[in-house]
Amino acid sequence: MLSFILRRVFYTVPIMLGVSLVCFALVHISPGDPLVSILPPDASVELQEQMMAIYGFDRSYPEQFLRWLGLALQGDLGNSIATGRPVASEVFNAVGNTLILAVTATIIGFTLGGLFGFVAGYFRDSWIDKLATAISVIGVSVPHYWLGMVMVIIFSVELRWLPATGAGPGGSSQWVWDWEHMQYLILPAVTMSVIPMGIVARTVRALVADILQQEFVSGLRAKGLLDRGVLAHVIKNAAPTALAVMGLQLGYLLGGSILIETVFSWPGTGFLLGQAIFQRDLPLLQGTILVLAMFFVVLNLLVDVAQTSLDPRLQRG
Amino acid sequence: MRNTVYRSSAIALAAAMLAAGPALAEKTLTIGMTAADIPRTSGQPDQGFEGNRFTGIPMYDALTHWDLSSETKPSGIVPGLATSWAVNPDDTTKWTFTLREGVTFHDGAPFTAEAVVWNVQKVLDENAPHFAPDQVGATKSRMPTLASARAIDDLTVELTTTQPDSFLPLNMTMLFMASPTHWQSLYDAVDASITDPKERAAAAWTAFAFDPSGTGPFEGDLFVPRERFEMVKNENYWDPARTPTIDRVVLVPLPDANARTAALLSGQVDWIEAPAPDAIPRIQAEGNVIYSNPQPHVWPWQLSFHEGSPWLDKRVRHAANLCVNREELQVLLGGYMGIPKGSVEPGHPWWGNPSFDIRYDPDTARALMAEAGFSAENPIKVKVQTSASGSGQMQPVTMNEYVQQSLADCFFDVELDVLEWNTVFTNWRKGAADESARGANAINVSFATMDPFFAMVRFVSTQTFPPVSNNWGLFGNAEFDALIADARTSFADADRDAALARLHTRIVEEAPFVWIAHDVGPRAMSAKVGNVTQPKNWFIDIAPMTVEE
Numbered sequence: 001m002l003s004f005i006l007r008r009v010f011y012t013v014p015i016m017l018g019v020s021l022v023c024f025a026l027v028h029i030s031p032g033d034p035l036v037s038i039l040p041p042d043a044s045v046e047l048q049e050q051m052m053a054i055y056g057f058d059r060s061y062p063e064q065f066l067r068w069l070g071l072a073l074q075g076d077l078g079n080s081i082a083t084g085r086p087v088a089s090e091v092f093n094a095v096g097n098t099l100i101l102a103v104t105a106t107i108i109g110f111t112l113g114g115l116f117g118f119v120a121g122y123f124r125d126s127w128i129d130k131l132a133t134a135i136s137v138i139g140v141s142v143p144h145y146w147l148g149m150v151m152v153i154i155f156s157v158e159l160r161w162l163p164a165t166g167a168g169p170g171g172s173s174q175w176v177w178d179w180e181h182m183q184y185l186i187l188p189a190v191t192m193s194v195i196p197m198g199i200v201a202r203t204v205r206a207l208v209a210d211i212l213q214q215e216f217v218s219g220l221r222a223k224g225l226l227d228r229g230v231l232a233h234v235i236k237n238a239a240p241t242a243l244a245v246m247g248l249q250l251g252y253l254l255g256g257s258i259l260i261e262t263v264f265s266w267p268g269t270g271f272l273l274g275q276a277i278f279q280r281d282l283p284l285l286q287g288t289i290l291v292l293a294m295f296f297v298v299l300n301l302l303v304d305v306a307q308t309s310l311d312p313r314l315q316r317g
Numbered sequence: 318m319r320n321t322v323y324r325s326s327a328i329a330l331a332a333a334m335l336a337a338g339p340a341l342a343e344k345t346l347t348i349g350m351t352a353a354d355i356p357r358t359s360g361q362p363d364q365g366f367e368g369n370r371f372t373g374i375p376m377y378d379a380l381t382h383w384d385l386s387s388e389t390k391p392s393g394i395v396p397g398l399a400t401s402w403a404v405n406p407d408d409t410t411k412w413t414f415t416l417r418e419g420v421t422f423h424d425g426a427p428f429t430a431e432a433v434v435w436n437v438q439k440v441l442d443e444n445a446p447h448f449a450p451d452q453v454g455a456t457k458s459r460m461p462t463l464a465s466a467r468a469i470d471d472l473t474v475e476l477t478t479t480q481p482d483s484f485l486p487l488n489m490t491m492l493f494m495a496s497p498t499h500w501q502s503l504y505d506a507v508d509a510s511i512t513d514p515k516e517r518a519a520a521a522w523t524a525f526a527f528d529p530s531g532t533g534p535f536e537g538d539l540f541v542p543r544e545r546f547e548m549v550k551n552e553n554y555w556d557p558a559r560t561p562t563i564d565r566v567v568l569v570p571l572p573d574a575n576a577r578t579a580a581l582l583s584g585q586v587d588w589i590e591a592p593a594p595d596a597i598p599r600i601q602a603e604g605n606v607i608y609s610n611p612q613p614h615v616w617p618w619q620l621s622f623h624e625g626s627p628w629l630d631k632r633v634r635h636a637a638n639l640c641v642n643r644e645e646l647q648v649l650l651g652g653y654m655g656i657p658k659g660s661v662e663p664g665h666p667w668w669g670n671p672s673f674d675i676r677y678d679p680d681t682a683r684a685l686m687a688e689a690g691f692s693a694e695n696p697i698k699v700k701v702q703t704s705a706s707g708s709g710q711m712q713p714v715t716m717n718e719y720v721q722q723s724l725a726d727c728f729f730d731v732e733l734d735v736l737e738w739n740t741v742f743t744n745w746r747k748g749a750a751d752e753s754a755r756g757a758n759a760i761n762v763s764f765a766t767m768d769p770f771f772a773m774v775r776f777v778s779t780q781t782f783p784p785v786s787n788n789w790g791l792f793g794n795a796e797f798d799a800l801i802a803d804a805r806t807s808f809a810d811a812d813r814d815a816a817l818a819r820l821h822t823r824i825v826e827e828a829p830f831v832w833i834a835h836d837v838g839p840r841a842m843s844a845k846v847g848n849v850t851q852p853k854n855w856f857i858d859i860a861p862m863t864v865e866e
Contacts, residue, residue, distance in 0.1 A: 039454040045784050047457055054450045082363065083354065084451045084523055085542060093542070149575055156583040164579040165571060171541030262573050267544050275353045275543065280739050 001308070008304055012297050019297065020072065023289040024065050027282050034282045035081065055081060068286065077287035082279045087287035090272065095254075095291065097172045098268030101188055101261075102253035109193035109253075110200055110246055113139075117204025124209045132201060139198025148191040148263040155187060162187055165265040172267050188264040192257060196249040203245045207238040240307045247303030251296045344864040345565040346846065349580050349589040353572040355546045358537055359526040360495035361440065361452035365709070366765060366855040367590065368455075369491070371568050375548060375859050377493035377531035380414050380433070381486050383767075385850065385858040388610060391665045392854040394487055398428060398494060398532065402486055404808045409481040410464075414489075416472040420555045423530040423537075426498035430468035435497040437466035437476070446514060447500055449522050460488035461770065481806045483813045487768040499530035534559050534860040535566055545569050559860040566859060578841075581605060587843040587864070594651045594712075600841045608851040609837040611655035611662065613766040616711055616834040618701055618720075619776065621749035621758040621790045627697050628758060628790075632685040634828040638675050639682035640727035641833055646719050650712065655835030659825040660772050662835075666814035667769065669822030675832055682727040696730040702754065703761035707738030710763055711836055717761060720833060748783030749790055760789050763836070765855060769817050774801050777824055792829040 052058045077087035120132035156164035168181040261271035276285040352364040362368025382397035405411040420428040438445035440456040462478040504521035529537040535548035546568045550561040571577040574593040620628040721731040744753040766772030779793035804816035847863040
C-alpha cells in the first residue's frame, strides 16, 4: 500500500509541471492585452512599452514561465495587475470562501443524492424509484444560473427571508458560523448542491440496482443473511465507484462556480476566476488556475488512495 | 447601599443606551456598483469612470473639480483644492495654481504645494521613491501633456506641460491628491525584511489602499477586497456645502445586472447603477426612483478612412447618419437612451453650428446613396467590429442588429463582427489598417466626451493615428490639425470653447462617425435617498445626499 501511495505521489510531479505549463500557455495565447486593466484605451506606445517592461511582459515566454514557476515553487504567485495585491493571498482567501460553500453544498448534495439513489435503486421500478429519478434528472438538467435567479426572486425579493447577495453582513473576512452569516450561505449552497445531487443519485441508483442483480447477492440471501446484512455488502461494493464520482464532483465544487458565485456575489474561486478573465489579469488568472488544478490533482490522488483501500484489487494496476 | 448600586447601574445603563442611540441610528447608504471589484482606493481609481465616481471623488479632491450641482447645464470645472489658476503669458507651457488654505488630509497633515508635487511625481517620475506604476495607466493619458510640478511657496504650485495646452485645468480634475505624510508612515512601517525600495514602495501603496488618506468628504474605513468598501463622513471637510450628513457609505461590487436588481428589491442596497432595463417598471412599482440624464458619452460607429473603405465618400457617411431611426431605437431601449446630434449636444459650449443636421430622414439618405451609385440591387457592403458586452457599450448586439436593419432600408449591407470586449478594446488601439480589424471598416466602441482630448482630438488628429492613440479610422488632415492647435493654444476659457466649437462643427460636417446613441446612465435608488442631483456628467456627488431613516 505504501509503495502504491509513493508511486502515485511520484506520478503527480510531472502532472503538476504539465498543469503549470498548460495554464501558463493558455492564458498567454488568448487574445487581448495583459495590461488592459490598468492601461487606458489611448495609452501611447511609449507608455505601453514602459508598462510592459515594468511588469516583465517584454521578456520571452520561456523566461517569463521559468521566473513565474520559480516564484510559484516558493509560494509567491506574484501580484495582481489590476489590484496590486499578492495573488497568493487573494487565491487562498477565495479558496476559503469556496470551501465554506462547497463543503455545505457537498453535504447537502451527497446526502440527498446518496439517499435518493439508494432508495431508487433498492426499490427499482417502483413509484419511489420514479420519483427519486425524476428529482435527480431535474437536478442534473436545471441550469444553475436560472435556478439561482429563481431562488433569489422567491426567497429574497418576494419573501425577503434570505439575503440576495454577499457573504455576510460585513463581508467574508468576518465570517462566523452563526445564523446572521449562514443565511447568506443557504441560497448559493442549495443551488450549488443540485447538480452533484442529481449525478450522485443517478450513479448510486445504477450501482445499487446492478449489484442487487448479481449472483453473490442471491448467494448471500440463500445463506440466510438478513436485508440489513445484504445492504452492508451492497454499500461496500457500490462505494468505490460512488466515491470516485463524488471525488470528481467535490473537485468541481471546490473549483467554484463562476455562474453561482457571480449570481450571489459569493467571493470564491469562481468569482475570482471570472474577474481575472474579464480584467485580463494574467498573474491572478495563472495563480487561480494553478491552485484549482492542484486541487484536482490532490483530490484525485486522495480518491485513488481511498478507492484502493476499499478495493485492494486496484493496487495491482 | 444595594439600592444605590441598582440606581447607579440603571443610570449608567440609560446613559449607555443614550450614547448608543446615535450609533444605532447611523445613516448608511449602500451602493451596488457595476464593477466586478472595488475600484482602487489609493488615489487613482481604476474601473473607468465608475472608479472615479465611487472611490475617487468621495475620498479625494483634485486641484479642479467638475461642477456636479446642475441637472440642466453641461458640467464645467470649478475650483477644488486650487482656488485659481492662470497660464504664464510669457511661457504658455507653465501654469500657476493657487492652493486653498487650511485644508488637511484625513490623517491631519496639511495640504500644501509640496503635496501637489508629490502627487504629480507618483505617476510621472519613475525615480521618485513613491512612484506607483500601477497608477500610471489610469492617470498619465488623462493629462497627456503634464510634465512636472514645482512648489513656489506653501500655497502656490507651478505645473509645466510639454506643449502649450489649454486643456490642462480640465485634465487636472483627474489627478487626486493623496497624503504624502500618511504614505511615508506606511512606507516606514513596511516589514524590514523587504529591502528593495521599489518593493517597499509597492507594499506601502498596498497598505495605503487599505488605509487611504485624502482630503475628500468621506474617509476610508473598512476594505474587504472584492466584496465591500466602507467610507465614513469627514466632519472636518473644507467645503460646508459638501460636508456629508450621511454617516457611512458602503460600496458593493455587483457586476451582474439581475443580482443588482435583486439586491435593491430585497432591500440589501439603497442604490444600484445600471439596473436591468426590463426590471425598471418593477423597480419603480416598489417605490424606488430612477435617475437618468444624458451623459457625455457617445455610442457610435467610428468609420475607416483607410484605402478602399466604403466610407471615403461623404455622401455615404451622411446617408448612414440619416438612416438610423434613433427614436425607435430609444423605444427599444425602454427610453433609456439619448438621441445624439453630434459628439456633444446643442447648448454645450463646444457644440458650434454644424451645417449637417443628424436626424432620421431616410428619403434624403436614399437620394444621397443613389447619387453615390448605390441602390437596392447594388447595396454597399460595410463590416462593423463590435463587442458582445463591455463598459459603456450599453446593449451592443441588440443595438447593432437594430442599426443593421435600419440601414438596410438605405442600401447598406451590414456585416457584424462580434468579438469579446477586451479584444475589441485592444483592436481599437491598432487601427483600421491593422489585421486585427479583420476586414472591418467601422468599429463600435463607445467613449466619454468629458474633456476635449477624449471627446474630439484623439479621433481627428494626424498625431493620434494608431498605435499612438484611438484614431482607429485614420481620419485627419491639415485643416483639423490646425483647428486642434488653435484650441490647445486658446487660453481664455471663452476662446478655448469657441475654438473647440469650430472643431466640433467640422467634425459633425465631415462625419467620421455614425452617431447612434448617448447613454443616459440610469441608476435606481430607494426613496429614502434624498437630495440627489443627476448631472449631465459621468460623475455624481454623493456628499450632499441624504438618507432618511
